[in-house]
Amino acid sequence: xxxxxxxxxxxxxxxxxxxxxxxxxxxxxxxxxxxxxxxxxxxxxxxxxxxxxxxxxxxxxxxxxxxxxxxxxxxxxxxxxxxxxxxxxxxxxxxxxxxxxxxxxxxxxxxxxxxxxxxxxxxxxxxxxxxxxxxxxxxxxxxxxxxxxxxxxxxxxxxxxxxxxxxxxxxxxxxxxxxxxxxxxxxxxxxxxxxxxxxxxxxxxxxxxxxxxxxxxxxxxxxxxxxxxxxxxxxxxxxxxxxxxxxxxxxxxxxxxxxxxxxxxxxxxxxxxxxxxxxxxxxxxxxxxxxxxxxxxxxxxxxxxxxxxxxxxxxxxxxxxxxxxxxxxxxxxxxxxxxxxxxxxxxxxxxxxxxxxxxxxxxxxxxxxxxxxxxxxxxxxxxxxxxxxxxxxxxxxxxxxxxxxx
Amino acid sequence: xxxxxxxxxxxxxxxxxxxxxxxxxxxxxxxxxxxxxxxxxxxxxxxxxxxxxxxxxxxxxxxxxxxxxxxxxxxxxxxxxxxxxxxxxxxxxxxxxxxxxxxxxxxxxxxxxxxxxxxxxxxxxxxxxxxxxxxxxxxxxxxxxxxxxxxxxxxxxxxxxxx
Amino acid sequence: xxxxxxxxxxxxxxxxxxxxxxxxxxxxxxxxxxxxxxxxxxxxxxxxxxxxxxxxxxxxxxxxxxxxxxxxxxxxxxxxxxxxxxxxxxxxxxxxxxxxxxxxxxxxxxxxxxxxxxxxxxxxxxxxxxxxxxxxxxxxxxxxxxxxxxxxxxxxxxxxxxxxxxx
Numbered sequence: 142x143x144x145x146x147x148x149x150x151x152x153x154x155x156x157x158x159x160x161x162x163x164x165x166x167x168x169x170x171x172x173x174x175x176x177x178x179x180x181x182x183x184x185x186x187x188x189x190x191x192x193x194x195x196x197x198x199x200x201x202x203x204x205x206x207x208x209x210x211x212x213x214x215x216x217x218x219x220x221x222x223x224x225x226x227x228x229x230x231x232x233x234x235x236x237x238x239x240x241x242x243x244x245x246x247x248x249x250x251x252x253x254x255x256x257x258x259x260x261x262x263x264x265x266x267x268x269x270x271x272x273x274x275x276x277x278x279x280x281x282x283x284x285x286x287x288x289x290x291x292x293x294x295x296x297x298x299x300x301x302x303x304x305x306x307x308x309x310x311x312x313x314x315x316x317x318x319x320x321x322x323x324x325x326x327x328x329x330x331x332x333x334x335x336x337x338x339x340x341x342x343x344x345x346x347x348x349x350x351x352x353x354x355x356x357x358x359x360x361x362x363x364x365x366x367x368x369x370x371x372x373x374x375x376x377x378x379x380x381x382x383x384x385x386x387x388x389x390x391x392x393x394x395x396x397x398x399x400x401x402x403x404x405x406x407x408x409x410x411x412x413x414x415x416x417x418x419x420x421x422x423x424x425x426x427x428x429x430x431x432x433x434x435x436x437x438x439x440x441x442x443x444x445x446x447x448x449x450x451x452x453x454x455x456x457x458x459x460x461x462x463x464x465x466x467x468x469x470x471x472x473x474x475x476x477x478x479x480x481x482x483x484x485x486x487x488x489x490x491x492x493x494x495x496x497x498x499x500x501x502x503x504x505x506x507x508x509x510x511x512x513x514x515x516x517x518x519x520x521x522x523x524x525x526x527x528x529x530x531x532x533x534x535x536x537x538x539x540x541x542x543x544x545x546x547x
Numbered sequence: 548x549x550x551x552x553x554x555x556x557x558x559x560x561x562x563x564x565x566x567x568x569x570x571x572x573x574x575x576x577x578x579x580x581x582x583x584x585x586x587x588x589x590x591x592x593x594x595x596x597x598x599x600x601x602x603x604x605x606x607x608x609x610x611x612x613x614x615x616x617x618x619x620x621x622x623x624x625x626x627x628x629x630x631x632x633x634x635x636x637x638x639x640x641x642x643x644x645x646x647x648x649x650x651x652x653x654x655x656x657x658x659x660x661x662x663x664x665x666x667x668x669x670x671x672x673x674x675x676x677x678x679x680x681x682x683x684x685x686x687x688x689x690x691x692x693x694x695x696x697x698x699x700x701x702x703x704x705x706x707x708x709x710x
Numbered sequence: 711x712x713x714x715x716x717x718x719x720x721x722x723x724x725x726x727x728x729x730x731x732x733x734x735x736x737x738x739x740x741x742x743x744x745x746x747x748x749x750x751x752x753x754x755x756x757x758x759x760x761x762x763x764x765x766x767x768x769x770x771x772x773x774x775x776x777x778x779x780x781x782x783x784x785x786x787x788x789x790x791x792x793x794x795x796x797x798x799x800x801x802x803x804x805x806x807x808x809x810x811x812x813x814x815x816x817x818x819x820x821x822x823x824x825x826x827x828x829x830x831x832x833x834x835x836x837x838x839x840x841x842x843x844x845x846x847x848x849x850x851x852x853x854x855x856x857x858x859x860x861x862x863x864x865x866x867x868x869x870x871x872x873x874x875x876x877x
Contacts, residue, residue, distance in 0.1 A: 168795050171774040176747050196683040197792040198747055201824040204699050223749035286759045305845050368603050371657025389632050480575045481625055509607040517660045543748055685791040692825050699824050
């Protein structure tokens with residue numbers, strides 16, 4: 142392996158006796174995954190100072206949720222991290238269930254694990270695909286897009302009714318149970334589509350000299366700095382810190398599965414890519430084990446405080462009708478209090494801080510987006526590097542604007 | 548077992564700071580301590596450096612508007628310890644006529660943008676913040692939108708393309 | 711588009727042939743500029759992907775420069791901070807241009823009715839095609855391109871020619 146030099150210049154020592162140039166990598170730019178803005182002060186090609194700006198997709202999730210009932214917030218949560226909407230749904234309902242203090246059924250937990258891991262795989266596929274497009278390797282994007290389409294068409298759409306923004310989970314359970322044949326289809330797709338796709342991209346990139354030279358040593362961060370800046374998720378694990386909420390603060394049924402958590406060394410772009418690829422393989426392991434262990438039984442907790450009664454009873458029975466009416470019009474009654482619940486989303490720790498005053502809707506919901514501190518750390522990752530490295534780092538950090546701006 | 552471990556965090560805090568910890572609870576499994584806003588930086592430094600606590604990862608900082616209560620705003624911090632695997636929530640009330648609190652950026656550099664967002668959305672001013680500007684809304688926006696008395700669907704005049 | 715017309719309003723033989731050739735050329739080379747902000751952007755990527763291949767319809771070249779594009783495909787929510795940028799991009803495009811508002815958010819603000827979201831991009835720019843859905847499936851994007859092709863064929867007036875709409 143040849144020596145790879147990183148041209149890092151100290152800020153303040155200019156290349157030529159001239160003024161630094163301000164370059165606006167504006168909100169509508171193919172590499173910024175839309176709606177991110179970076180204002181770079183350049184000396185030649187070297188970045189002296191980087192100022193990120195965002196807010197171009199601020200859709201007022203928090204204000205909308207204050208005016209909605211508990212169940213009406215679920216569609217708003219899908220649009221946070223829209224490439225893996227199911228994980229946001231699961232995170233939110235877990236937070237509300239923590240306020241209620243209820244345990245969902247076993248089958249529900251297993252199905253939630255399945256959908257979370259599938260979402261994690263497709264999220265990593267978008268991240269790596271888009272990152273590679275920005276660097277110039279377009280083929281990987283197509284190789285990863287095919288499994289995404291398969292998962293959408295054959296798994297998520299039959300399950301939830303829609304491809305992208307799913308609103309599948311409900312407080313106390315799920316919208317409905319798995320359709321017939323879903324389990325076999327899931328196994329088929331994992332084995333026949335996802336595994337070959339990961340193998341193909343691996344063959345194209347991992348030992349590719351151009352890829353290594355573009356990504357190794359680019360945008361590296363030490364573990365101490367990463368922790369100080371609030372990094373979580375694959376970016377923190379790539380820096381060498383073994384934090385994964387599925388193992389450390391295990392939720393749902395993750396403690397029953399046997400899987401590893403990949404850790405990087407340098408915290409650079411190459412490590413982030415490697416960590417994501419390996420996480421996809423580990424997610425496939427979890428999916429296989431979950432499909433093998435999937436129990437039977439109901440998916441919803443049978444509790445009239447939050448479960449909608451079955452339609453036959455609503456049409457036949459006045460109590461069920463009133464129950465249904467109250468749940469839909471006023472919202473379910475959640476106990477007063479405040480709670481913070483975090484899950485390991487594809488990008489890091491997705492936290493929901495919910496303040497309830499006992500009404501039919503939340504008093505306040507704050508989403509702690511995983512990519513907020515990551516984007517905040519961009520100046521640290523990129524200053525001193527070159528402009529082209531900025532693009533590589535931006536793609537590897539996986540900023541999803543829906544989550545960043547809420 | 549878990550109960551004792553969790554209260555240990557709050558006990559340590561109460562032991563060190565006494566009256567500055569106004570109230571504590573562990574509802575729903577979350578350790579929470581309400582503190583006086585004047586001591587926030589010392590409390591956070593203690594939480595980060597004390598060898599029994601080691602809260603090195605600052606997760607979140609947000610504001611809450613309790614319209615009708617006095618003091619009106621509350622600044623809420625969520626912290627996590629990677630080594631000890633425990634969490635804590637620190638809250639500090641801030642009155643409406645003087646919504647100022649010290650910034651905790653000297654303790655955790657990652658709190659920078661979270662504080663800017665709390666300023667943008669609620670109007671809480673963080674003293675000694677290096678760059679307290681609006682972050683989510685555009686600069687010419689007036690008001691602090693997440694306050695309870697700001698109507699959801701108020702439209703402000705659009706700002707044309709900049710030079 | 712300006713066309714040489716004879717004094718009595720009828721187009722001459724040569725100009726109609728020319729128009730037909732122009733329309734044929736335009737119809738099969740509608741190059742989109744994807745202004746993808748949010749979730750609809752992911753479905754746009756799906757439409758341009760291998761399964762719902764939109765380049766079969768001529769929209770092959772996705773140019774990220776408005777000066778080289780024919781069609782502005784606004785996919786996703788546009789908020790007050792982003793609106794001036796979208797306006798600038800629209801102004802930079804050359805005639806003839808078509809605007810497609812994809813998804814509920816671009817058409818009418820979607821289910822976001824608040825202080826930060828523009829309630830539809832037709833508040834400040836003329837829109838030719840509205841695609842409903844949240845998000846719409848990629849087949850609907852293909853449908854919109856086919857509709858634009860029909861508009862070009864029949865010479866129907868574009869929204870820009872009727873802009874601004876005075877109510």
